[in-house]
Amino acid sequence: MFQKVPARALTDNVAEQLLDKIQSGAFARGDKLPTEAVLSGEFGVSRTVVREAISRLKYEGVVESRQGSGVFVTLQAGIRPLRIDYTETGTLESVLQIVELRRAIEAEVAAQAARRRTDASMAAIDAALARLDEEVAQGGDGVAEDVAFHRAIAEATGNPYFLKTLAFLSQYLEAATRVTRTNEARRADFSRQVREEHQAIVAAIRAGDPLAARNAAQNHMYNAAHRLAQLGADESGEAHGAAN
Template identity: 90%
Template sequence: MFQKVPARALTDTVAEQLLEKIDSGALARGDKLPTEAVLSEEFGVSRTVIREAIARLRHEGVVESRQGSGVFVTEQAGIRPLRIDYTDTATLESVLQIVELRRAIEAEVAAQAARGRSDASMVAIDAALARIDAEEAAGGDGVAADVAFHRAIAQATGNPYFLKTLAFLSQYLETATRVTRTNEARRADFSRQVREEHQAIVAAIRAGDPLAARNAAQTHMYNAARRLSQGSQPDPAPGLADAPARGPVH
């Protein structure tokens, strides 16, 4: 009559409640956690679930095991690593929300690249852009080349945290990127728009124009979200494929 509760859900619940206790100060830094047996009884779950929940918190640096002493809240427990659960990205809405986040970052990345790009970084960006066409011409989906292109722009900023943040977000957008790339290959208007948007970003960076680079990157990400949303729709009627992409509504 009832659906079984996945073990992962139990683990998530235990981990979240332990985190709440730590965040509230009920379990302060340096405090020892109750034993597995005690936690198992209080939560009403198996010791296996408790071990998995604690292992997750240990992986995130929230708790640490001390041989022969038990598990303790770490001194850096208040510092949380950024984490997005893959189950949270299973819907189109959630993917589009991550694209929104990436849009804000990509816009600033492009602007900073325009301010600080060197001749060497410009060569790398040009080469990365050329690789997208080469990969597609060879029958590939262009996803790896597309990621490398945006990474080359981030490298041009000289800020390693831009690289780390984009790499973090990209792993949750890989499936969406493949979907949009497939749509772009199927629809000539999509493919052309992407190429022109990339070229506009590169031209603005080359010109050393931060405002134009920011606007070009924002437009590209707005349109990427639009293409993702429209990808499942039928191909446009003859003549409409050549219509210019509509810009974002401000």
């Protein structure tokens, strides 16, 4: 019924196969899954791997445990959760594609924040930007503060789905963000550009100008991608020079 799983990425593979079977209707909503022992034998993996895969599906709301009865497919299991395979995000191209997606979302977030922000949410945005500036001035990379700044803008929209979507995307951009923030901190021109871009977003939100806020956010994310690509080009050039 199932394919044997290779040694690598066992838990991910088992979880994905189970999810495929559920979504194809092999296990309908409300159906009971085979026991850990049976699944372990069919997949050719340990029961621990099966248990971890099922735990992941539980977390995503696809299956649920019923005490004394086993594990069952939930009624909402037909709604497939959004996933991005970590193994697909290890290249500069894939990171830039995620940044491209985030640019579209950040633009709308900024526009809605400009429409809906309150005095309290504006104060929170100002405070987050001040903390970011202070961290950078002290020589830090400002990664956590940068994330908090963009979260404060998303919170100003009053739309929790913006927060959830950005949090989802940010986990795949954490390493890239750390690299770009470190690079920006080393280069005064980059650091100045980032600060000016942030200030433009905040000014537009404060003015209640959705169009200006959208444009400022798009410009910031476009430039962030450009700076990341530039870093990749610089490192490639250094490696080429070292090889020669």
